[in-house]
Amino acid sequence: QVQLQESGPGLVKPSETLSLTCTVSGGYIGSFYWNWIRQPAGKGLEWIGRIYENGNTKYNPSLEGRVTMSVETSKNQIFLNLKSVTAADTAVYYCARGSVLVGLDYWGQGTRVSVSS
Amino acid sequence: DIQMTQSPSTLSASVGDRVIITCRASQSISTWLAWYQQKPGKAPKLLIHKASSLEGGIPSRFSGSGSGTEFTLTISSLQPDDFATYYCQRYNSDSWTFGQGTKVEI
Numbered sequence: 352q353v354q355l356q357e358s359g360p361g362l363v364k365p366s367e368t369l370s371l372t373c374t375v376s377g378g379y380i381g382s383f384y385w386n387w388i389r390q391p392a393g394k395g396l397e398w399i400g401r402i403y404e405n406g407n408t409k410y411n412p413s414l415e416g417r418v419t420m421s422v423e424t425s426k427n428q429i430f431l432n433l434k435s436v437t438a439a440d441t442a443v444y445y446c447a448r449g450s451v452l453v454g455l456d457y458w459g460q461g462t463r464v465s466v467s468s
Numbered sequence: 469d470i471q472m473t474q475s476p477s478t479l480s481a482s483v484g485d486r487v488i489i490t491c492r493a494s495q496s497i498s499t500w501l502a503w504y505q506q507k508p509g510k511a512p513k514l515l516i517h518k519a520s521s522l523e524g525g526i527p528s529r530f531s532g533s534g535s536g537t538e539f540t541l542t543i544s545s546l547q548p549d550d551f552a553t554y555y556c557q558r559y560n561s562d563s564w565t566f567g568q569g570t571k572v573e574i
Contacts, residue, residue, distance in 0.1 A: 386564065395569040396504075396512065396555055411563055412469055445511055453518070454502030454559040458511035 352377040355446050355459035363440075363466050369433040373446030373459060376427065380404055384449040385422065385429040389442040390461075397401045397442075401449060402429060470495050472558055474567035482571060484492045487543040491556035499526045500560035503532055503541045506569075507552045513556075514539065546572070 359371035371384065383421070387399040400410035402420040417461050421430045430447060443463050447455040471494040481487050491501065499519035504512035515522050516532040519539055529544040543550055549573060556567040 360513060381560040382524070391551070396530075396557075397505075398564045398566055401564065409563065447511075449559065449564065451560045453521075453523075454557060454564070455504070456514050456517075456523075458513075461511055 353448060353457045355448065357444060357446050357455055357459045357462040359444075359462060359464070361463060361465060363436055363464060364465055364468050365437055366435055369431070369436050369464055369466070371431045371442060371444055371446075371462065371464070372432070373429040374427060375429070375448070380422065380424055380427050380429070384451070385420075386447045386449045386455060387420065387429075387431045388445045388447060388455075389440075390445070391439075391442045399433075399444075401433070438466050440464070441466045469563045470472045470497060470558060470565060472556055472565050472567040474554075474556055474570050476570060477568065478571045478573065480574070481546050482574070483546055483548060485546045487546050487572060489529075489541040489552075489554055489556075489572075491539040491541070491567050492536075493537045493539075493558055497558045497560075499535045500558055501532075501534070501539050502557045502559055503530075504557065505550075506555065512555060541566045 354376045363369045381404045384401040386401040402408045419432045443461040445461045446459045448457040449455045473492045501519045503516040506512040520532045545557045
């Protein structure tokens with residue numbers, strides 16, 4: 352059974368960089384797209400972007416320029432960096448496995464990140 | 469980028485009701501549409517992919533239809549476990565955008 356686990360600081364200061372890790376167990380990360388999604392409290396889901404095993408990425412245009420994703424296949428880990436954060440970046444951040452055939456079929460439990468001084 | 473619009477935003481219903489949620493894409497997305505269910509404090513769960521293909525283990529009271537720009541999620545007989553928020557998402561290429569969600573409440 353594929354499992355995803357997000358990890359990272361729960362508190363980030365404004366203007367700094369938010370860095371999260373998604374660790375995948377129970378399956379190899381190859382041949383899938385790995386996505387980051389976030390959800391501010393009481394609001395809807397926002398797709399942040401995706402990365403393929405070869406490092407190809409596609410980001411939400413609204414976050415382009417602030418977001419980078421990377422992958423470490425040997426460790427089955429996917430990374431998210433979001434720079435110059437503000438309070439508007441406070442949210443629960445999810446990683447999810449995706450395929451072009453079915454969408455997002457496995458999700459992590461999410462990690463809450465607050466941006467505050 | 470293609471925008472996804474769901475309606476209604478909130479839906480009040482009773483157990484046993486037939487519920488229909490609509491999702492519209494600003495451009496044609498063929499049938500590259502997924503539906504998710506999210507309960508409070510939990511990650512979303514994939515219900516339907518390719519507009520109408522039910523995921524394994526999902527009750528048959530859930531069904532999806534549509535193609536191009538108009539899609540629907542139907543719950544044929546609402547059960548207590550179905551009170552949740554539902555999201556559509558376009559995928560397969562470009563930005564995998566979500567609709568804004570539809571909360572199904574009692």
